Amino acid sequence: MARKPEGELKKGWTTGACACAAATxxxxxxxxxxxxxPVSITLPKGQTPAFDLLSSRIDGVVGHAAVIKDAGDDPDVTHGATIRAAVRLLDEGEGLVFKAGPGVGMVTKPGLPIEPGEPAINPGPRKMIRDNMDVVAARHGMDLNAEVTIAIDKGEEIAQKTWNPRLGIVGGLSVLGTTGVVIPFSCSAWIHSIHRGIDVARATGLTHVAGxxxxxSExxxxxxxxxxxxxxxDMGDFAGGLLKYLRKHPLPRLTISGGxxxxxxxxxxxxxxxxxxxxxxxxxxxxxxxxxxxSDDQVAMAREANTAKQVLDGCPDLPLAEIIGRQARETALxxxxxQTRVDILVIDRKGTILAHVGAPDGESADD
Incomplete structure (x- = not known):
């Protein structure tokens, strides 16, 4: 995880807000x-940001617009990405239709907020786009009937740095953002990805997952x-985000693997x-x-140590990894x-297993 800079942090705009601005x-x-x-939009909580257009043109019956995503001071992998929208008018009664352009993924697995076969444009951004385009339609005395295609430059490449391939979202990024606002270092996106991973695991019938x-450790x-x-x-530091969601949406078995x-x-x-x-x-x-x-020397060393590794290395004759694994498992349980059976893998920095606690009967870390 990137280190949080000092001082007041600048908020940014989600991919969904940028897509909404371009489509509007x-x-x-x-x-x-x-x-x-610039184009102004209204976000779900009432903010009205304005976005400069990177490009704009009308190509026959299709309007094209693009904006650059500004994630503020958050280390978002999509910061600086070009978000594009192409809008085509549809016949009366056809409503609003969403399409995935280059760089926007398609959902292929169940368990996500969007059904398989649909473009990975989440419900929040879809509603945001609909609400803002409805305002435009009403201003012109029309009902909203349009096809909106969202594209993200280099989105397929950027998506490799996200959970999308693991979640079954192929071909690009997801268009995300419930509020439209990126809160720097809020960790919400990471925890959201953990939750969606659990949802996909449940929907695809998996019985054993690992945090x-x-x-x-992965x-x-x-x-x-x-x-x-x-x-x-990819639990990272967010054990609580994983465990609390699993409590409400249980799976049969969880292995936690960590240093x-x-x-x-x-x-x-x-x-x-x-x-x-x-x-x-x-x-x-x-x-x-x-x-x-x-020994007295080991106890004194542990008390004055700078790192946990220093204590572990200084007590090779003690079952520290085993006991810490047991206690970590108790916290998880x-x-x-x-709701879920838990076992713990304690590993060193090279991936060697130091302890395997709570394994099902007949199973060891070497199986």
């Missing part, structure tokens, strides 16, 4: 002959259990594992070292309230 401008031009530039704190858990990509939930330091925080009761929001309690860790029979 193109529709206005088809009805009036002139593109509003991992990072790339190495590779290890996938190899250990031969899990398909769609079973892998010793991250799982130590979870063992100590934290559900947000980011360094800026939770810290290892070294006094508690030293007490555990003492309880496990550590308490949060899940008995």
């Amino acid at each position: 401008a193109a529709y206005e031009a088809l009805l009036s002959g002139a593109f509003p530039d 991992s704190t990072g790339k190495v 590779e290890t858990v996938q190899k250990t259990f031969n899990l398909p990509d769609e079973a892998l939930l 010793f330091a991250k799982l130590l925080k979870m063992a100590q009761g934290h559900l947000d594992l980011h360094s800026s929001r939770s810290q290892v309690d070294f006094e508690k860790l030293a007490a555990l070292v003492e309880k496990l029979g550590g 308490a949060t899940l309230a008995g």
